[in-house]
Amino acid sequence: MTVTESGLAGRSNKRILAVVGFLVFVEFSSGFLQGYYLPLLDAVRDHLGVSDASIAWFITVQTLAAGVCVPILSKLGDIFGHRRILRIGIVTVLIGTVLVAWAPSYPLVLLGRVLTGPIAVWLPLELAIVHNQIQGETARRAVGMLISALTIGALIGSLAAGLSSSLLPSMAAQLMVPVVMVAISAVFVYTLVPESTARTSPVIDWLGFILLALFMLVLLAGIKAVTSQVGLGAALIAAAIVLIGVFVWWELRTGSPALNLRVLTSNRLWPVYVTSFLFGMVLFGTQSITTTFLAGRPELVGYGFGLSAGTISLTNGTNMLLAAIGAAVYAYIAKGISLKGVLILGSGTIAISQLLLIVGHASLPLVVVGIALAGFGSGLLLGGLPAATTEASPADETGIATGVYNSVKTLGGALAGAVFALILGLFVIPEAGASGVGGYISIWVICAAATGLCPVLLALIRPEKKPAATTSVPATTAAGQTSQSV
Structure with a gap:
């Protein structure tokens, strides 16, 4: 040079x-x-x-x-x-x-x-x-x-x-x-x-976009409604299932689909998306669960540590800080064990953290260690999953590929929030007006099973060449020149 x-x-x-x-x-x-x-x-x-x-x-x-x-x-x-x-x-x-x-x-x-x-x-x-x-x-x-x-x-x-x-x-x-x-x-x-x-x-699949928007809107509304109005929530979820069925039927038949389902369901992407959904269940579904458990007064409900809001904030802040650290270092770890290895490590770490909460929920040090492990494992996934998505997607479909990752993670959290609220309701202690410890243990079991399944799914990823751009369309660069998509 x-x-x-x-x-x-x-x-x-x-x-x-x-x-x-x-x-x-x-x-x-x-x-x-x-x-x-x-x-x-x-x-x-x-x-x-x-x-x-x-x-x-x-x-x-x-x-x-x-x-x-x-x-x-x-x-x-x-x-x-x-x-x-x-x-x-x-x-x-x-x-x-x-x-x-x-x-x-x-x-x-x-x-x-x-x-x-x-x-x-x-x-x-x-x-x-x-x-x-x-x-x-x-x-x-x-x-x-x-x-x-x-x-x-x-x-x-x-x-x-x-x-x-x-x-x-x-x-x-x-x-x-x-x-x-x-x-x-x-x-x-x-x-x-x-x-x-x-x-x-440049052809826009307007019908596909409309069906996709309606599906997301109806499904999220149904998940939220099911905890308070079961009939309405169930009807909305059923309507969402019909909408996604119509959407898939249309996308597989149109020339320029809103979502390229054949790419999104390839053997390099579908395990990442399913992992993102299961991870979203834990990441978003347990946020309030952790807070209420730590605040629980053992003399009244038989669990918890009666922590103040300030102490709980400090604990949650530690979790978020470790997540930030995990996201910052995932690329360096991937150099040694591969990106797929990082995803397996992250999901396995979260599964272990949930098991630790199950067996050690009566010990504050063990609970804190479990929360810390969950934070670091979450950071590895928060960094690794979008990286895996972008690297496996065509160069001209990177935006929608990462958008789908974000959406399925959010849907996992929304679904878990509704399901976990129902589970806590099944274990309510009438005298205390709060859920019993069985509700929390049930949630941690679900989270451990969900994240424990992720390494199995991720092992199914098969290496292949990054797909080429489906359409090569000239685009103007900042210098005023045109360059072809790759």
């Missing part, structure tokens, strides 16, 4: 690192927002003068909006450019956060929460941009940095919410903090992040 070529390569590497750094801040902001609002929920309820039942929609509408928009916007990124759709998503979230902070009525606040739904698609679009710019070990490390930033952002956002409630004079001022974070991210994405160059077929 000549001196000139070496200099060009050095500048290129610096540019790539700069791009990753800016995206890391964007993902940190995403995590910050997701961690910031929850601790302020009671204060927001009082500020708006609404009931406990009404304020629950503050979380619900955002979850539903995220579930609908992630696969759609991910696919549109593959068609029109991932940076372009990321820009749209960030502006939409920015408008939503402004509405949440300043809207004069609760319906407008809920509209703002709907507009923040696209925050869930930031990560899939960022991963697509990263894998369009860099490959190999550098790309894996970049993915780890993004996931680690997301996790740390959620932790700092939660802490910042408590700090802002003490320092800022009004609720509107406190709710402006997320606006500032998103605005800075928007500046980065509009000025410093390059566009991806690979494009899939």
